[in-house]
Amino acid sequence: MISRDFLRKEFDRLPHLFRQRNVPAGALEEWRDIDAVRRMRLTQVEGARAARNSLSQKIGAKRKAGENSAGDEQLSKEIATQTLSLEAELKALDERLVPIEETLPNIPQDDVPDGADEAQNVVLKTWGEPTRFDFPPLAHWDLGPALGILDFERAAKITGSRFTVLKGPASLLSRALIQFCLDVHTREHGYTEVLPPFLVNSASLFGTGQLPKFEEDLFHLEGTDWYLTPTAEVPVTNLHRDEVLSWKELPISYCAYTPCFRAEAGAAGKDTRGMIRQHQFDKVELVKFTSSQASREEHERLTRDAEDLLERLELPYRRIALCRGDLGFASAKTYDLEVFLPGQNGYKEISSCSNFEDFQARRAAIRVKVEGAGGKPRNELVHTLNGSALPVGRTLVAILENFQRKDGSVSIPKVLQPYCGGLAEIRRL
RNA sequence: GGAGGAGUGGCCGAGUGGCUUAAGGCGGCGGUCUUGAAAACCGUUGAACCGCAAGGUUCCGGGGGUUCGAAUCCCUCCUCCUCCGCCA
Numbered sequence: 001m002i003s004r005d006f007l008r009k010e011f012d013r014l015p016h017l018f019r020q021r022n023v024p025a026g027a028l029e030e031w032r033d034i035d036a037v038r039r040m041r042l043t044q045v046e047g048a049r050a051a052r053n054s055l056s057q058k059i060g061a062k063r064k065a066g067e068n069s070a071g072d073e074q075l076s077k078e079i080a081t082q083t084l085s086l087e088a089e090l091k092a093l094d095e096r097l098v099p100i101e102e103t104l105p106n107i108p109q110d111d112v113p114d115g116a117d118e119a120q121n122v123v124l125k126t127w128g129e130p131t132r133f134d135f136p137p138l139a140h141w142d143l144g145p146a147l148g149i150l151d152f153e154r155a156a157k158i159t160g161s162r163f164t165v166l167k168g169p170a171s172l173l174s175r176a177l178i179q180f181c182l183d184v185h186t187r188e189h190g191y192t193e194v195l196p197p198f199l200v201n202s203a204s205l206f207g208t209g210q211l212p213k214f215e216e217d218l219f220h221l222e223g224t225d226w227y228l229t230p231t232a233e234v235p236v237t238n239l240h241r242d243e244v245l246s247w248k249e250l251p252i253s254y255c256a257y258t259p260c261f262r263a264e265a266g267a268a269g270k271d272t273r274g275m276i277r278q279h280q281f282d283k284v285e286l287v288k289f290t291s292s293q294a295s296r297e298e299h300e301r302l303t304r305d306a307e308d309l310l311e312r313l314e315l316p317y318r319r320i321a322l323c324r325g326d327l328g329f330a331s332a333k334t335y336d337l338e339v340f341l342p343g344q345n346g347y348k349e350i351s352s353c354s355n356f357e358d359f360q361a362r363r364a365a366i367r368v369k370v371e372g373a374g375g376k377p378r379n380e381l382v383h384t385l386n387g388s389a390l391p392v393g394r395t396l397v398a399i400l401e402n403f404q405r406k407d408g409s410v411s412i413p414k415v416l417q418p419y420c421g422g423l424a425e426i427r428r429l
Numbered sequence: 430g431g432a433g434g435a436g437u438g439g440c441c442g443a444g445u446g447g448c449u450u451a452a453g454g455c456g457g458c459g460g461u462c463u464u465g466a467a468a469a470c471c472g473u474u475g476a477a478c479c480g481c482a483a484g485g486u487u488c489c490g491g492g493g494g495u496u497c498g499a500a501u502c503c504c505u506c507c508u509c510c511u512c513c514g515c516c517a
Contacts, residue, residue, distance in 0.1 A: 060447035
């Protein structure tokens, strides 16, 4: 959420700050008009309350002294009756104001490239060369079933489309990847591992920005307030919801493995083959809580932590800066990492590393006690960041496609072999 | 699932209708003392909102109600604890 104070003070600049960010037409003007009336009503209501409070005090004193207070009691009642409609109006204005504020997206950092959609994203760096083969490389949806390690048909039978059964070495590799990612982050990158609940409530989803705007992307458990988590970002960021942290603790860095569940509403016909876009996938996620001063630097570091894994796995990738129009709702700046997939002869998103600044922290009330002017302690909103490092399914796809050999077998990246009991290659089951 | 008990500031905890402007303690911050630190002592220290300011309003798990007045009484929901049942 954007602060009300900021909206007021910077109102004239808002159309510029929100350009290309998909803000409904007229929403800002509507917000300004309601806010102006609301402040007038608030002042009136609070004045009436102050009058009643002082009357109540007076009544108490009179009664104690044994004096008659009937006149003051009558007056207090009259004020209450007169204020009733004013209070109702104030409540109604709030109920119109808050939904507008809740659906305004975050404001991008000033170095985020202009652009309406993904076509205007900017390639910042490329690591490695697209893998070359002296034979026509297969896509994983052909390679996997041929090896007998990916089974899309039976998954569809058990559950439906956009699910996959992993078998034998694929299942092993999946497990190895989770372990590998967590080990590197905890032992070398300074993250603390967390294993959170996979079901989250609506307050948590509101905190990170999935609700109320994106409910259709989620799986909701009927008759409950529980949703299947779409990413570990939700439970892990909400670890500190409604808390005041100490500046000494920052930055806090967590990594977490969870399965992720996405309804993929509106994705019909997109990436329907293979296991690129699934209703359920495993992912290791990085989440940081930082001071406002440190968040840009920590964003670079977090992105490097994700890239480091791809480099160790010998997977060619590039780093993309998302343009304003392609930025997610809550993000102030996002780097996407794209891995090279021979089966599609192109780069495909494998990680998304975002700085949300105080947008999520304001929604989730995550604060830090800092020293303010004159040494007085005061609360400041933290900055939250997160990134995938790495999603297991897409990484598995990248390994299968990049490490395939002419005879249809697949070699296993060196760093993963110890995690696979020394297994060096996958052959047909 | 059943029966009891309990939710008060960053933490602990007092408070059963108006001297609560939430006592006291811990922790934090500043100071005195000290070569430095510790201890001791002194001071200070919740949040949101309206307002240029003075000042004001709201918040004692959430919501609703009674009352001139609610942390305190009533209703309801949530969470935690204890015991019982069931269970990996």
